[in-house]
Amino acid sequence: MRLGILGGGQLGKMTAAAAQRLGFDVVVWSEEALSPAGRTTAFEVVGSLESAAVRAKMAALSDLLTLENEFIPPHHLRWFEAHGTPVYPTAATLSQIQDKYHQKRFFGQAGLPVPETLALESPEDVEEAARRLGFPLVLKTRTLGYDGRGTAVARHPEALAAAVDRLGGLRPGALMAEAFIPFDRELAVMVVRGRDGETVVYPAVETQQPHYICRKVLAPAPIPEADAARAQAVALKAVQALEGVGAFGVELFHHQGQIWINEIAPRPHNSGHYSIEACVTSQFENHVRAVTGMALGDPGMVAPYAVMVNLLGTDVGPVPDDALWQASRMADVHLHLYGKRSRHPGRKLGHVTALGHTLEEAERKAEAAAALIRL
DSSP, X not given: OEEEEEOOSHXXXXXXHHHHHTTOEXXXXXXXXXXXXXXXXXXXXXXXXTSHHHHHHHHHHOSEEEESOSOSOHXXXXXXXXXXXXXXXXXXXXXXXXXXXXXXXXXXXXXXXXXXXXXXXXXXXXXXXXXXXXXXXXXXXXXXXXXXXXXXXXXXXXXXXXXXXXXXXOOTTTEEEEEOOOOSEEEEEEXXXXXXXXXXXXXXXXXXXXXXXXXXXXXXXXXXXXHHHHHHHHHHHHHHHHTOOEEEEEEEEEETTEEEEEEEESSOOGGGTTHHHHBSSOHHHHXXXXXXXXXXXXXXXXXXXXXXXXXXXXXXXXXXXXXXXXXXXXXXXXXXXXXXXXXXXXXXXXXXXXXXXXXXXXXXXXXXXXXXXXX
């Protein structure tokens, strides 16, 4: 069987590696040649999915397809499905969550805890959101936002107009407002659901996201067991409500024992990278198992604690060839560089993971390694 991956970034690269270990051939689609994922596979299809020829080539080379990101228009997935190439997660699943306003409404109707959300299409909508939801008020783009792109927080009425302008202004279907949750921690849970409905749930982890970009993941999250179980249950119910197939990253807010869904990603997720070394079966392997119809593997941790630190760009230009040399001298630290050819401040270029008998031990090792890496 040949697995096609729609997306050539680091998530596609790590998914491809997991698929190859299980004996699958892999073909990667990317808009640009020599993507991080494409350089690791025998087959890479390059070009825009708006091109019928590109879609046809990808379909011809793939027995089934999966996603590296959630930004592909669902009508492209429906084209593949109509032409006999299954896609997991499906176009129907992606259609429910690609627009974050529709995503929140869907989860709310499913009885899941979500912040109150309103669509913003007119000045009157903005006034209504301020009146109903109060301040601080979270404004978001409904599609394409990630790593803080597409989010603005207005902390008082005078900041509203600037926040709307910063997100591109009022247009039909473009913006939404969301009640601010004064969270104690941001959490994430990876859930994997197979084609037959089998599910596995990974531990709830804490994600630390200064400036909206995930820098560190603590596994498991240092919260009461009852709260962790509640987060896992909410995440599982969200994926089941979607009838999703594959790995899903469910981002959550935690405040005084309560849990709210922030958003969901229909793919392997940055918060699950620790699972490569820290779990019996990584999120990437379980994603491949799920979409190809295999039985799912054990998501349990092989060490009491793990900490993952993202390696974010601090400069511009090519990635140094010797970036990992100093950190490579450290024992018990797992280094990952994604193979991106250029860097800019805040870009995710790799990560390090350390295991430990205590959370403090794992965090100390991961931070020490990250401090030695020049990016």
